[in-house]
Amino acid sequence: MIENLKSANRVFKKSLYLVSTPIGNLNDISLRAIETLKRSDYILCEDTRISKNLLEKYQIKSNLIANHKFNEKRNVVKIIKLINQGSLISLISDAGTPGISDPGSILVNECIKNNINIIPIPGASAVISAVSISGFSEKFFFYGFFPEKDKILKEDLENLSKLNSSIVFFISPKKINKNIPLIKKNFIGRKILICREMTKFYEEYKRSKVEDLEPLKNNLKGELTIVISEKIHDKKASQTLDESDKRLIKAMINKLSIKEITDLIIRKNDISKKIIYDYCLKIKDEK
Template sequence: MIIKSQSLRKVNENGLYIVSTPIGNLKDITLRAIETLRKSDFILCEDTRVSKNLLDRYEIKSKLISNHKFNEKKNIVKIIEYLKSGKTISLISDAGTPSISDPGSILINECVKNDIKIFSIPGPSAVASAVSVSGFSEKFFFYGFFPEKKQSLINELEKLSVLDSSLVFFVSPRKVNKIIPELKKNFKGRKIIFCREISKLYEEYIRKEVDDLEIFEEEPKGEFTIVVSEKIVDENTSQKLSESDKNIIKKMINKLSTKEITTIIGHNKNVSKKEIYNYCLKLKNEN
């Protein structure tokens, strides 16, 4: 298996390349991303001024096309024509991986309809970076930006509060104080980390208990990536096995192992696994 030649072949292949760019520090770009951008006929970007800083740093001369949420539908016909004619086009966002809370999905779906090849050039992601430093469960649900309307925000957080996994959100500095009361209401007993300016000069990680959150006295600078922990069960305050749970266990005891029963009953219930396990042992000893 010759990995090097396979990689070179794909860089030269025509199609749409989804290229991840640094989320802050310009040194975080991959060698493959630089090579792909240099060989692109066009680069689609959100803000040409932001992208030009990166491209100038690495002497990338490919032509830029402004492609943001306000004009991406208008651009579709022209871009698809370029791709069908054999052009190589890269899609980048201002920072991170395109089409994740950024423009891109409309073009990608249009390429799928037109049988145009799409390639991923992986790299920096604020989501993965934030989860990696959180110390929370590696099982996570990425939501993105919160809804604009307050009632929509309330409804969404109520739904998300039942998920037993880490939750990841993007929040602008001007909105962070508005969502803190709702976070406290819906995620009691959990931990939270505010990741600000990841990989930039003023990088900051604020770790708190959700119950202890307070609004910021001054509007912070830079967008936040927020991670809320999975549900934290306090073994000392866990519920006792209900009679219905005990009856279910009695039906399972001769069909499943103690470990299997403990996993099934313990899932999404605030009952300590030790209590379930001990009850299973008690039933087995009685038999």
């Protein structure tokens, strides 16, 4: 393995290595990743304090350069110069694969412009790990982190609700609680998997239907990886509400929750949950 890497270094003298690191458990790193990092002249990392835990465990003593979203643009010229001078540069993130919801894309694009080789060293992935245990469709769309602006999120979730595939998000416990109504509005009738502290000692996986989603504890630490299933079609379910159902909803809208109304209508008639949910929201907006 080491001989192969030596050969690769001779061929790619001017190279940027994107090295995947563990997403939690420090044992989840490849031998090739360790050797690459050991042979690197410089390692670019988001937070040197976090990266040192991994590097010290594997006795990696390469020079560190802080490379995060606040200084990524400023670093580019210096890093390109180092690579052109023959330095072997590796880029890592705090966890997972660089450039995927983490800094890296600016440097990658600059390397492409300068005809510098970019070599991926694959490894742990929160996205793939979550999808693999979800039981949902293997066809998935990765969205990444929720944006700060509510307007953008509302528009994006509405567009994503039209996709018939699994959808993966990164989100904090605080943000998911705030946006549960929006998630329910767009994905009712689907299933959801919430992954917390993946690969760590206290890892937890919560499965439910989207309409049954309840707020999480706000004191939970770390980011969540959530997977929403593909559309679940019930061929027998009606796609329209009859007039009696509409009258019942109007009578109950201020007395029961939308979930309780939905359960009541479904017991009465086999109708798509989304149809009921959307009509409830329409009635609420009109009041």
